Amino acid sequence: MILDYTEIPQANLGGGLQDTFELFARDFLEDLGFEILQHPDRGADGKKDLIVGEVRKGVGGKTIIRWLVSCKHYAHSGKSVSDTDELDINDRVAAHKCQGFLGVYSTLPATSLNTKLHGYGDKIEHEIYDRERIEKELFKHPEGLKLARRYFPISIEKYITQTPKPVKIFNEATAINCEYCGKDLLTTKNGIFVVLSDQNEQKISRSGKKYNPEKYIYFSCKGECDLRLDAKYRAKGLWYTGWEDIDDLMIPTLFLKNIMAYLNQLSDMEFSKEAHEKMKDLYINVFPHIVRELTEEEKERVGSLMEFGIF
Numbered sequence: 001m002i003l004d005y006t007e008i009p010q011a012n013l014g015g016g017l018q019d020t021f022e023l024f025a026r027d028f029l030e031d032l033g034f035e036i037l038q039h040p041d042r043g044a045d046g047k048k049d050l051i052v053g054e055v056r057k058g059v060g061g062k063t064i065i066r067w068l069v070s071c072k073h074y075a076h077s078g079k080s081v082s083d084t085d086e087l088d089i090n091d092r093v094a095a096h097k098c099q100g101f102l103g104v105y106s107t108l109p110a111t112s113l114n115t116k117l118h119g120y121g122d123k124i125e126h127e128i129y130d131r132e133r134i135e136k137e138l139f140k141h142p143e144g145l146k147l148a149r150r151y152f153p154i155s156i157e158k159y160i161t162q163t164p165k166p167v168k169i170f171n172e173a174t175a176i177n178c179e180y181c182g183k184d185l186l187t188t189k190n191g192i193f194v195v196l197s198d199q200n201e202q203k204i205s206r207s208g209k210k211y212n213p214e215k216y217i218y219f220s221c222k223g224e225c226d227l228r229l230d231a232k233y234r235a236k237g238l239w240y241t242g243w244e245d246i247d248d249l250m251i252p253t254l255f256l257k258n259i260m261a262y263l264n265q266l267s268d269m270e271f272s273k274e275a276h277e278k279m280k281d282l283y284i285n286v287f288p289h290i291v292r293e294l295t296e297e298e299k300e301r302v303g304s305l306m307e308f309g310i311f
């Protein structure tokens, strides 16, 4: 669950304000495409029920189905909506000349209520939007998300922090492509960059001069693509010396750590011009993904790497 329904204040706390949950239900149903036929009224005495209309198109033209809406906001106590919370459903629906009963609940309907509703059979239609179904509907499209942001600002803020999207810094979307299959490794969660060397070990030439092996880089998917690329480079006399997860690089802290490690290596290792360009490409393309806070999951990943002394 992303939405914390307790962000909407408890009903009937006085102050002459309409219940916020009722307003939310109205906006939510309107967003779903229902027409608001009767608004919930202000104040305790003139309390009116919410009635919405649904336009159905059939061979005989348009029909409007009138739904009586019942809003129950029990999120603060967490209790489900039982049959005794919804008395005289039949009579209430008939009194408002409605054909259907629609529940909008911030918790779940209890089995007793489900049984009662099913007991009506074909007599009245019924729909329940409980906390899970509401959330699902809201997250289906941008307008719903906008509505969710209005009523659940804290939940949505949290959700955005925990599901980061790259910021728009460059005109074009960034990508790092697998050298074998071409897939964008910034989206596959399966990408690595592999460091190769033109020598297995550092050698000292006959003249006594130290020879630093030159480094090469390739980007690849894990598995099959990596095997193929490894074979290709091996045939050219380049040997595997190490690899890193590209996904790790997309974690802000680890991005910085990796850049620092690379800069340190530059002082005592030779990188081919091409490898250096590839590293720059990698950092530039990953950058829009890391200009942000860490998610909870990333904090854990960084924490566990620190535990193992990798960081």
Ligand SMILES: [Zn+2]
Pocket: 178, 179, 180, 181, 182, 183, 220, 221, 225
């Ligand atoms: Zn690939």
